[in-house]
Structure formats: C-alpha cells, structure tokens
Amino acid sequence: DTAVSQTPKYLVTQMGNDKSIKCEQNLGHDTMYWYKQDSKKFLKIMFSYNNKELIINETVPNRFSPKSPDKAHLNLHINSLELGDSAVYFCASTRGRSYNEQFFGPGTRLTVL
C-alpha cells in the first residue's frame, strides 16, 4: 500500500491556467506538508497543516492555496500559473507537530509552458 500518494505525477500546462495537485496519506498522520523542489533540486517548505488547520505558511504567493478537507488529504491549488512555478512538488506527512520522521510522496512534476 502506498503511504503517501500524489496525483497527478506529471502536469504540463500553459501560463495563466489554474491547476490542482492532490495528496493523500494512509498512515494515520495528522500533520501534512507541501514542499517545492526547484530546478536545482533545492527543497523548501511551503505549507503545513495539522488536523486541517494551517500552521505553517512560508511566504508563498497567494496564488497558491492549500486545502485540507480532512486529516488524510492535503491539496494544493495554484491560480494563474507562471513559468517560475515549474518545479517538483512533494507532499509529506508526519505524526504530531513535533520532531518525527516525515514521509514523502513521489512528487508531482509541474511544467508551465
């Protein structure tokens, strides 16, 4: 069974479009994250949710809107896509708010043309 899954795996779209990426975890975790990996493979935290509550928002443009319908799901909606949004987006989950291992999904490679 896949622990943290993301859909789609690849996403190619035009500038200005709106797109969503979905994440689901079946680990029973209550904290979920979105990370962005740029073309130089640098990974940076974007958002974190705990029990459906937004707890970390790292100065991400407001074109990015995360939504957590329940503890097992964290989706990322991006409006008015720009070339610079091209990256690999990773979802991760963990138990609690403290220091525990984060489990990562396989990533979604977003390409904006």
Add this chain to the structure above:
Amino acid sequence: AQSVTQPDIHITVSEGASLELRCNYSYGATPYLFWYVQSPGQGLQLLLKYFSGDTLVQGIKGFEAEFKRSQSSFNLRKPSVHWSDAAEYFCAVGAINQAGTALIFGKGTTLSVSS
C-alpha cells in the same frame, strides 16, 4: 536562522570504496537532524535521524552518521558503496516554531558511483 550546508555538490566514488558526505547545520537549540535519499524520479526516503543520545546513528542500507556538536556537523558515511547508492542525498534539520515543525534542507549532494 536555521540553515544546512552541504559543501559538496557532486561526489564520484568507485564501487566498493568508502563514502563520506558532509553536512553542517546552523541551529540555536539542540538540532534534530535527518538524512534523506532521493533516487532519480522518486520521492525522498529517510536514511537515518538523530534526535538525542548516541551520537553515532545507524540507518538503513548500511549508512551511518555521526553528530558532532562542536563542529555543527552530521556527516553521512558508508564503508562500501554499491552502484545502487547513486542518488541525491539531502541533509535536513527539523526547525520548530510555535506553530509546528518543518524540515530545512541542504542543497543536496549528488553521488555518482563508478565501476
């Protein structure tokens, strides 16, 4: 501010040779440290972690890391590298604020293995 530095962007090691990947961190309190591996086109897999206790930590796939507070380092080692170890390696520190925790990653080290 918390940060992680991986000084080596790319390392090539012969199969069967030993490996050491360097990681230095900057963190005000006791750090919680991690090493993750990313194979091409894959997500990140945890190799090992240090929270407290013994400063020599054993991980999966024969990897180990040593926490040295005096040097602010958490270097990853493996005595004998296999071709399947070729991947991207990320060191990370767990950064906590009032809201929660997130991982602060280094920029990664690409490991190539030659035969």
